[in-house]
Amino acid sequence: MLEELxxxxxxxxxxxxxxxxxxxxxxxxxxxxxxxxxxxxxPERARELAKEEKVDLLLVSHGHEDHFCQNRLFEGAKVLCHREDAPAVRSVKRLEALYGCPNEEIGNGMMEFLIGMFDLGDSRVDVELEGGEVLDLGGLEVEVLHTPGHSSGHCCFWIPSERLLFLADIDLTSFGPWYGCVDSDIDQFLSSLKRVKELPVEVAVTSHKGVVRGREEIREKLEEYGKKIEEREKRLLAFLEEERTLKEIVDAALIYGRFPEPQVFYRLFERMMVEKHLRRMEERGEVVRTERGFRRA
Ligand SMILES: [Zn+2]
Ligand SMILES: [Zn+2]
Structure with missing residues (x-):
């Protein structure tokens, strides 16, 4: 199960x-x-790991369900998380609120999804991080990098001695950056991408796309990944040649392409992401708000 890097x-x-x-x-x-x-x-792998290893510190990259759902298996560990994301780790209800569900029915569905799919419960956070901390594990130092955008408390972890970076949900997937929560921010995401691109990374570990090796390869992948944001805005602008309502824009699935199941949640993410783009584009004077919705300026 363990691959030594x-x-x-x-x-x-x-x-x-x-x-x-x-x-x-x-x-x-x-x-x-x-x-x-x-x-x-x-759950199985986490149980096995908890049995085999005595974990002293649990570093939570950010407060999303798919990253901290098995925390409770590591009972003796001290849990560390950025202070901005700590509330969502401590309370499933706070996490649910970050998804910005438009009504109680969808909100309840989201709670059921989080609890049913992830067996999620309220977790402990013992130490709130700010970013910039250097954790000394004994001959191995880890620096906490606060890299907001995906979530406001998202962190990467940098091991300078090995030039190894844990990128978490700057995940280099072909989907591209995800910023579908209330606290997600496109400009912060871009700044965080710029910041990690400046590090001399030789090994990048992502949360959802495995390990990438080689400085050039990593730079290229980060570049490609960040470009998705621009591409999404181009598609949006083209779609707004005609006046469109927000519903029409969401239905077009310009970001997701096709909504996976449960569609109701992915539509919600699409809407959240699209609204963030529309605000940015409105500020830049590329899009105007109309009575019915939006159109290209
Ligand atoms: Zn995430
Ligand atoms: Zn994730």
């Missing part, structure tokens, strides 16, 4: 190769402390 650093692949609703983890064994980044590898 560097001395004391192990990639732990999530079920179904870490695709949502699972995610990949990283196990860091220093001389004094063992840390685990995220616990979304799947």
């Amino acid at each position: 560097a001395p004391g650093i192990y990639f732990v692949e999530g079920e179904n190769r870490g695709r949502y609703p699972f995610s990949n983890s990283l196990l860091l064994k220093g001389r004094n402390l063992t840390a685990l980044i995220d616990t979304g590898i799947g």
Whole structure:
């Protein structure tokens, strides 16, 4: 189950190769402390890992269900998470609120989905991070990088001695950046991408797309990934040659292409993401609001 990437650093692949609703983890064994980044590898794998390893620190990359759902299996571990995302880790209700469900019925459905699919419960956070902390595990140092955008408290973890970066949900998937929660922010996402691109990364570990090696390869992948944001706005602008209502824009699935099941949630994410684009484009004077909806300026 463990793949050693560097001395004391192990990639732990999530079920179904870490695709949502699972995610990949990283196990860091220093001389004094063992840390685990995220616990979304799947219930069986997490149980096995909890049995085999004494984890001292649980680093939660961010407060989304697929990254901290098995925290409770690591009872003795101290849980660390950025302070902006700590409330969602501590309370499923707070997480549900971040999805911005438009009515109680969808909100209840989301709660059921989070609890049923992930067996999610309220989790502990013992230490709230700010970003910039350096955790010394004994001969192995990990720096916390606050990289908001996907969520407001999203963090990457940088191991300078190995030039290894845990990118979390800057996940380099072909889908591209995801910013479908109330606290997600496109401009912050772009700044975070710029920041990680400046690091001399030789090994990048993502939450949903495995390990990428080689500085050039990583740079290219990050570049390609970030470009999706621009491409989405181009598609949106083309679609707004004609006046469209928000519903028509969401129905066109310009970001998702096709909504997976349960569609009601993916439509919600599409809407949240589209609205963030529309606001940006309106500010830039590319789109205007009309009585019915929106059109190209
Ligand atoms: Zn996430
Ligand atoms: Zn994720």
